Amino acid sequence: xxxxxxxxxxxxxxxxxxxxxxxxxxxxxxxxxxxxxxxxxxxxxxxxxxxxxxxxxxxxxxxxxxxxxxxxxxxxxxxxxxxxxxxxxxxxxxxxxxxxxxxxxxxxxxxxxxxxxxxxxxxxxxxxxxxxxxxxxxxxxxxxxxxxxxxxxxxxxxxxxxxxxxxxxxxxxxxxxxxxxxxxxxxxxxxxxxxxxxxxxxxxxxxxxxxxxxxxxxxxxxxxxxxxxxxxxxxxxxxxxxxxxxxxxxxxxxxxxxxxxxxxxxxxxxxxxxxxxxxxxxxxxxxxxxxxxxxxxxxxxxxxxxxxxxxxxxxxxxxxxxxxxxxxxxxxxxxxxxxxxxxxxxxxxxxxxxxxxxxxxxxxxxxxxxxxxxxxxxxxxxxxxxxxxx
Amino acid sequence: xxxxxxxxxxxxxxxxxxxxxxxxxxxxxxxxxxxxxxxxxxxxxxxxxxxxxxxxxxxxxxxxxxxxxxxxxxxxxxxxxxxxxxxxxxxxxxxxxxxxxxxxxxxxxxxxxxxxxxxxxxxxxxxxxxxxxxxxxxxxxxxxxxxxxxxxxxxxxxxxxxxxxxxxxxxxxxxxxxxxxxxxxxxxxxxxxxxxxxxxxxxxxxxxxxxxxxxxxxxxxxxxxxxxxxxxxxxxxxxxxxxxxxxxxxxxxxxxxxxxxxxxxxxxxxxxxxxxxxxxxxxxxxxxxxxxxxxxxxxxxxxxxxxxxxxxxxxxxxxxxxxxxxxxxxxxxxxxxxxxxxxxxxxxxxxxxxxxxxxxxxxxxxxxxxxxxxxxxxxxxxxxxxxxxxxxxxxxxxxxxxxxxxxxxxxxxxxxxxxxxxxxxxxxxxxxxxxxxxxxxxxxxxxxxxxxxxxxxxxxxxxxxxxxxxxxxxxxxxxxxxxxxxxxxxxxxxxxxxxxxxxxxxxxxxxxxxxxxxx
Numbered sequence: 001x002x003x004x005x006x007x008x009x010x011x012x013x014x015x016x017x018x019x020x021x022x023x024x025x026x027x028x029x030x031x032x033x034x035x036x037x038x039x040x041x042x043x044x045x046x047x048x049x050x051x052x053x054x055x056x057x058x059x060x061x062x063x064x065x066x067x068x069x070x071x072x073x074x075x076x077x078x079x080x081x082x083x084x085x086x087x088x089x090x091x092x093x094x095x096x097x098x099x100x101x102x103x104x105x106x107x108x109x110x111x112x113x114x115x116x117x118x119x120x121x122x123x124x125x126x127x128x129x130x131x132x133x134x135x136x137x138x139x140x141x142x143x144x145x146x147x148x149x150x151x152x153x154x155x156x157x158x159x160x161x162x163x164x165x166x167x168x169x170x171x172x173x174x175x176x177x178x179x180x181x182x183x184x185x186x187x188x189x190x191x192x193x194x195x196x197x198x199x200x201x202x203x204x205x206x207x208x209x210x211x212x213x214x215x216x217x218x219x220x221x222x223x224x225x226x227x228x229x230x231x232x233x234x235x236x237x238x239x240x241x242x243x244x245x246x247x248x249x250x251x252x253x254x255x256x257x258x259x260x261x262x263x264x265x266x267x268x269x270x271x272x273x274x275x276x277x278x279x280x281x282x283x284x285x286x287x288x289x290x291x292x293x294x295x296x297x298x299x300x301x302x303x304x305x306x307x308x309x310x311x312x313x314x315x316x317x318x319x320x321x322x323x324x325x326x327x328x329x330x331x332x333x334x335x336x337x338x339x340x341x342x343x344x345x346x347x348x349x350x351x352x353x354x355x356x357x358x359x360x361x362x363x364x365x366x367x368x369x370x371x372x373x374x375x376x377x378x379x380x381x382x383x384x385x386x387x388x389x390x
Numbered sequence: 391x392x393x394x395x396x397x398x399x400x401x402x403x404x405x406x407x408x409x410x411x412x413x414x415x416x417x418x419x420x421x422x423x424x425x426x427x428x429x430x431x432x433x434x435x436x437x438x439x440x441x442x443x444x445x446x447x448x449x450x451x452x453x454x455x456x457x458x459x460x461x462x463x464x465x466x467x468x469x470x471x472x473x474x475x476x477x478x479x480x481x482x483x484x485x486x487x488x489x490x491x492x493x494x495x496x497x498x499x500x501x502x503x504x505x506x507x508x509x510x511x512x513x514x515x516x517x518x519x520x521x522x523x524x525x526x527x528x529x530x531x532x533x534x535x536x537x538x539x540x541x542x543x544x545x546x547x548x549x550x551x552x553x554x555x556x557x558x559x560x561x562x563x564x565x566x567x568x569x570x571x572x573x574x575x576x577x578x579x580x581x582x583x584x585x586x587x588x589x590x591x592x593x594x595x596x597x598x599x600x601x602x603x604x605x606x607x608x609x610x611x612x613x614x615x616x617x618x619x620x621x622x623x624x625x626x627x628x629x630x631x632x633x634x635x636x637x638x639x640x641x642x643x644x645x646x647x648x649x650x651x652x653x654x655x656x657x658x659x660x661x662x663x664x665x666x667x668x669x670x671x672x673x674x675x676x677x678x679x680x681x682x683x684x685x686x687x688x689x690x691x692x693x694x695x696x697x698x699x700x701x702x703x704x705x706x707x708x709x710x711x712x713x714x715x716x717x718x719x720x721x722x723x724x725x726x727x728x729x730x731x732x733x734x735x736x737x738x739x740x741x742x743x744x745x746x747x748x749x750x751x752x753x754x755x756x757x758x759x760x761x762x763x764x765x766x767x768x769x770x771x772x773x774x775x776x777x778x779x780x781x782x783x784x785x786x787x788x789x790x791x792x793x794x795x796x797x798x799x800x801x802x803x804x805x806x807x808x809x810x811x812x813x814x815x816x817x818x819x820x821x822x823x824x825x826x827x828x829x830x831x832x833x834x835x836x837x838x839x840x841x842x843x844x845x846x847x848x849x850x851x852x853x854x855x856x857x858x859x860x861x862x863x864x865x866x867x868x869x870x871x872x873x874x875x876x877x878x879x880x881x882x883x884x885x886x887x888x889x890x891x892x893x894x895x896x897x898x899x900x901x902x903x904x905x906x907x908x909x
Binding site: 003004007008054101102103105106109127128129130131132135138139149164167168169170171203204205206207208209210211213214218221222224225228229232233236237240273274276277280281283284285287288289291292295296299319320322323326327329330331332333334335337338340341342343345346349350353 | 425428433435563564565566567568570574707708709728729730731732733734735736737738739741742743746747749750751753754755757758761764765797798800801804805807808809811812815816819822823826841844845848849850851852853854855856857858859860862863864865866867868871872875
């Protein structure tokens with residue numbers, strides 16, 4: 001005996017359509033209010049322009065000092081965001097200056113280094129690359145290798161590389177105790193680091209700098225991508241189904257996008273390129289779900305000519321209900337894994353899909369078909385009226 | 391029937407083997423994006439106005455020098471505000487014939503209007519060529535520098551055919567700040583005769599009534615103490631015309647100065663060498679300034695004739711001296727550069743992203759596989775095989791197409807796992823329905839596949855439409871997402887429909903007239 005659920009169901013979806021449509025309207029209005037009059041949509045650097053640094057500190061970062069250092073630059077508005085993940089000490093700092101082009105990454109890093117780091121040290125172990133660390137060793141020559149620069153380089157190169165490899169694994173070196181774990185370092189080099197090197201307070205994990213020109217490009221491209229894919233899907237549905245169904249699918253699609261945007265606005269998550277990609281994916285997904293139900297309605301229409309449309313729609317939705325729930329459920333599980341384990345970078349991406357799958361599944365059942373039904377009725381009444389007038 | 395099945399299995403086997411060969415070992419064959427392996431993505435703009443200005447300045451100097459030598463010196467010369475041309479103020483006594491001749495000979499690239507003054511503007515098509523050349527030369531220079539710096543698999547491309555933007559992608563760079571400086575350094579080297587030196591601009595120009603003489607310019611330099619610390623500034627009045635420039639360089643390398651401090655030695659081409667030799671022989675005891683990017687690095691006194699070698703001193707670290715030698719070797723940029731976009735991902739973040747993406751993918755896949763087994767039993771094994779095959783072929787296809795796997799790309803694969811089972815769910819639910827209607831196993835399977843097929847096409851196409859436009863308009867990582875999503879969906883048609891059906895039919899053929907089906 002195999003597992004089954006939602007087989008042979010017979011829910012009268014169409015009878016209660018107004019309840020669902022009203023509930024959706026409430027959600028839509030709430031989303032609209034949040035987007036336009038409430039918290040609004042937060043634009044990330046991709047669209048708003050600006051510079052964003054992801055920093056990992058050795059200890060809990062002192063936000064006030066970070067802010068003071070960056071505001072001292074007077075280059076734009078500073079936003080600082082903490083990641084909540086335990087023990088990581090990561091922050092996201094953003095400086096928005098919509099007017100200027102240029103390399104603000106450098107200015108910001110320099111300002112932060114002035115605030116947090118000891119100036120004038122021979123080596124900065126959390127910032128310098130392998131070459132710089134090697135050359136500092138070459139110049140100080142703690143192992144007394146002597147000879148030409150090339151000869152000294154040959155001696156210190158493997159140590160610098162081993163140190164960098166270790167840093168890649170941990171993100172930020174916390175102190176001398178970390179260096180104990182890099183076996184290749186000679187005692188002399190260790191001593192030199194202990195006396196003359198600084199660790200600094202932080203390491204830069206990522207930098208995103210988007211100037212106004214590129215920001216505008218990205219906005220245009222995102223807009224085009226959205227317009228073209230929506231039109232593409234609309235044309236497809238038009239081509240495959242009758243007009244009322246096209247309108248139904250389109251209504252469901254807008255319903256999903258607006259509510260998901262509302263959720264983004266409400267949770268104050270950033271809009272950036274991945275968010276747009278996620279929105280378009282959710283659009284594809286939602287239409288996909290709707291199309292499966294419409295396909296079944298079309299099949300039933302051919303088989304049961306006499307049946308009234310609402311009953312026929314109920315039957316089609318019920319027949320595909322198990323598939324709808326299983327597929328949505330599985331996709332939801334997968335996206336939930338992405339949301340929970342995928343890390344900060346794709347968290348918002350996964351969030352959009354999570355919300356989208358719920359709303360998209362709901363709308364293909366409760367919005368697409370009722371709207372298609374309503375418009376079929378409307379068109380029929382019109383045709384009827386025309387005929388009578390003649 | 392049997393033969394038909396054999397062929398199908400051969401096809402499935404061939405595709406699988408090809409995919410595995412393509413992707414194995416994944417560490418080498420799958421091309422990771424910058425966001426996963428760490429690196430820098432830069433979009434920079436070549437400020438072609440600089441190149442226009444340089445061209446205008448050079449032409450203006452040429453014409454002025456020629457007019458002066460032919461006894462019709464202009465009273466003044468000025469570049470126009472927009473940098474596209476210049477105005478020469480002529481003294482009324484100048485012989486019009488001489489002026490006409492010079493204009494005709496020397497200003498071929500300009501539209502010239504002659505009144506009392508000469509107004510010359512660059513011809514638009516010439517300006518376009520200069521801009522284009524500046525971008526091309528910039529691209530070439532940056533490519534040279536990156537090559538000499540030694541980055542594996544760099545991407546250095548012009549954005550569009552006519553644009554002034556260049557895209558630079560450098561994987562696995564551990565010191566982004568240094569590379570950015572290296573790319574942006576104009577590295578324009580000039581050696582010019584020193585007229586005078588003073589601690590302030592006013593003192594410098596006092597002898598000339600406060601105005602800079604026509605054939606000279608003021609350039610600033612740092613004053614350093616013996617330890618190399620900057621203690622102040624000096625102002626140099628230099629001749630406008632250089633003795634030699636960076637174009638006369640044959641080679642440059644890191645060396646050491648008298649005090650054993652890092653310095654940069656340069657070597658001149660034969661042409662440049664003879665120019666330099668002539669000049670130094672005739673000007674012993676005078677000073678010459680080594681000017682880098684419009685800043686005086688040093689101003690040594692000429693002790694004797696120098697042939698083809700020089701040294702740039704200053705407070706360098708070993709690395710700075712090496713970088714300067716590198717950019718001098720690679721050549722100067724024809725114009726300054728502005729960074730329009732930067733995306734830097736540190737190697738540690740990239741590594742964490744890979745680990746997290748893999749973890750999320752494995753958890754997601756495990757959940758789906760477990761559910762399919764529990765819910766569909768025997769048929770679940772079938773669907774899971776199709777799913778695993780989908781993942782393998784997807785990776786194989788990515789390796790074959792040399793597509794780049796990005797973090798959103800991993801998300802695309804994970805999403806595909808969820809969506810690829812949809813085809814099987816559609817088919818299996820349909821088979822169950824048909825079985826429920828009392829059909830035989832064979833015809834239920836037949837109907838399940840054929841009826842679900844139209845729906846599968848419809849539903850996959852909608853997602854494909856979205857993915858294709860994302861690919862068209864997406865940049866970088868988003869493109870990676872579009873690639874994995876669309877490939878995944880296309881492949882799922884092969885695995886979830888074709889392979890899955892072949893499996894079913896093989897089982898049915900073995901069982902003969904089966905009465906039950908584990909689904």
